[in-house]
Amino acid sequence: MSDSIHQLQVFYQNKIQDYTLAVHRLKNKINAVAFFRAIFFVAWLYLLYQYFTNNNQVILLLSFLGLAGFLALISIHFNFKNKKQICQNKLWLAQNEWNVLDEKDNAFDDGNEFFMNTAYYADLDIFGKKSLFHLLNRTTTYLGKQVLFHQLSNPMLQKEKILLYQSAIKTYSTQYSIIETWIATAMLYKNDETVHTNGIQQWITNFTSLTGRTYWNSIRYILPALSIVAFIYTLDTGNYAWLSICIVLNWLHVGIAGKYNGKAFATLGKQQEVLNTYSKLLDVFKNVSVNDAVVLQQLKEKANEGCKSIVRLSFIANLIHQRFNLLATTLLNSLLMYDVHCTVLLDNWHHNNKNKINAWLEAIGEIEYLNSMALFAYNHPAFVYPEIETEGFIIKAANLGHPMISGKQLVKNSFQLQQSGVLLITGSNMSGKSTFLRTVGINILLAEIGAPICATQFSFTPMYLFTCIRISDSLQENTSYFMAELQKLADIKTQLSTRHSALILIDEILRGTNSCDKYEGSVQFILQLIQQPCIVLFATHDLKLSSLEEMYPNNITNYCFESTIENNHLSFDYVLRKGIAQNKNATFLMKKMGII
Missing domain, CATH: 1.10.287 (Helix Hairpins)
Structure with a gap:
């Protein structure tokens, strides 16, 4: 340790x-x-x-x-x-x-709901049990979980934006007390926040504003005042005429207001608790130290602005919730037009804040995302923030390791790629080829969401990420393993034609055909790739492909992982080397297991 x-x-x-x-x-x-x-x-x-x-x-x-x-x-x-x-x-x-x-295991959600066997999600273990999402996630709200999903599925490619998030994460990772208070406060809310958050957003979109706002703001005080006077007059004289007229007028206005407030009351009356939680969270973040972190400064400004307004909305939602007391509501509407007051308060709030509430909710999600990133950085002090290049195709890594492998199992590798082309990686079974591909991919993804990565030094050009590592057939979709693989390769080719600067990770393609066909197909695909603006890490068992380096020395470079058999024992060092793999282990393992 x-x-x-x-x-x-x-x-x-x-x-x-x-x-x-x-x-x-x-x-x-x-x-x-x-x-x-x-x-x-x-x-x-x-x-x-x-x-x-x-x-x-x-x-x-x-x-x-x-x-x-x-x-x-x-x-x-x-x-x-x-x-x-x-x-x-x-x-x-x-x-x-x-x-x-x-x-x-991390006790926070593993993001299995986001799992899809598309893009790089399954190949790099981005969502689900033991995934990158599971490693990072410290979100406690639906909003935060959605932002973390979005960042992992749509990483940033602009240097300026990545640097802004690096700065925010660096600064915020030193403020554990605020992070823990935020998380502890958010955990107080235990209901289905998804439903309530969507309800708030739907109310903002669908709310019908009052017509004649000046009239309603005046009448909600005038009629209740007259009703109270009439009530006192009735107690004094026993004459109910004036009180009856006031009650009729009150209920007439309550009925008219009901045309505006019906859906809003039904929605917001149940949101008081989640709104109260959101206001408390923003109040916690008001104490953050921003230093020169622009993202933190912007979020703090939104927290300061949104906190009081959401507290006010929570108060109004609580007033609306009290309407479920039928007896009290009947009496209050008869004398004071309770529903009209709630409607006007809600209308005034909506008028002043309808264009801001979504920004405040988005800020909560962003802060939740930063909580996850900041705790990840805090818990990995040896990780480094990458340097970002803007020209060419560059990946320079010193002691790069997989962030989800720890202890003695973690083996780090160093390498440099300074132009587009294919890194052809050969090696025997279990030698570390697939793990290396995932190591590079997952660290690039971390770098593109502003997080520190598992290396002692790392610089790179932001690139789109495409993979073909795990292939799954589908009985339901009547898709064979071979066709599923071809479809994935076709998708990569299509994506390359519409995007620039890509990193492509490929592990042993065309396993579903004969060796000659596999070789020819692999050669043709590699020759297609070297014409594209991309870096390709291409892992294979086919040593014949290594001869391509001689024909295309400026575009293809051979690397390998080796295994060693000594004293009837197979071992691996998982160290990336230049050159072509020399050792094989399949026959040895089959003999050792009694298969042959």
């Missing part, structure tokens, strides 16, 4: 101990508050009994004080309970990070 990993484990172990103690203390406080709350409640009941028995004003005052103490203790109880849950969530996060460093 490296010193940096050991230091991180000590850090998380200290967090685990601190939060375990904090949770224990808060439990004790909650129990104490519950005890005193019960005492105040009993005292309040006793004082009320004494007041009605003795009609003593002092006792009445004491009873009010007892009630106030009881209500205050309820508030304190919920405050302590919320703090305890936050501490428990921080404890859970610290334990998860410790487990990940100890090579256990």
